[in-house]
Amino acid sequence: MTLRISLRDGEKVVINGAVIRSSGRTDLAIESKVTILRGREIMTPAEASTPARALYFHTMMAYLDPERLEEHHRRIVDTLQSVSRLLPCEQGRAATARFAERAALTDYYRALGDCRTLMRLEHDALAQVTEVAA
Template sequence: MTLRISLRDGEKVVINGAVIRASGRTDLAIESKVTILRGREIMSPAEATTPARALYFHTMMAYLDPDGLSRHHAAILAALCAVGRLSHGETAREAMATFATRAASSDYYRALGECRILMRLEQEALADVAEEAA
């Protein structure tokens, strides 16, 4: 099955660890199995500033860098524990359980989706705390 991706001028994509930047509007047809992240899915280490964001970053690295899996697994576990200590509510528990299942089966790309849910919940909780403090 072919994966088709359209990139805007200057948009980045990571394919099997290689960073590719579109020069002009670019359409890609990928015909083999690859690890791929579009620019909006890529997080820099400096952006991993909260437990949920750190979980996303380390999961992304496990997806992109299979040679460093043992190092990434340790970081994922530490970040997941931190998220668990801070997260409350049924939605967060479900997202953490689904994340753990996907990460345990090395389905890191889909685990990133659960991280995005956790990042949204974390952001909402931080906004609530800031609002209460004001």
């Protein structure tokens, strides 16, 4: 099965750990199993500023850096506990359970999607706290 990706001019993609930047609009056809993230899916350590964002970062690193999987997995477990405490609502519990299942199966790419859901829920929860405090 071929994976087709279109990149905008200057957009970055990480393929098996190599950072690639497109020059002009670029279409890629990937015909083997690879670890791949587009530039918009990549998070820097500085951007991991909340528990859910840190969970995304550690999951991304587990996906991209399998040589240090044990270290990344330990950080995922620790951070997931913080996220669970922050999001005790039904949606939060369901999203953390989906994430935990995928992470346990080392399906880190799909777990990143669950992290994006957790980041949205966290953003809403933090906005409510800020609203109440004001």
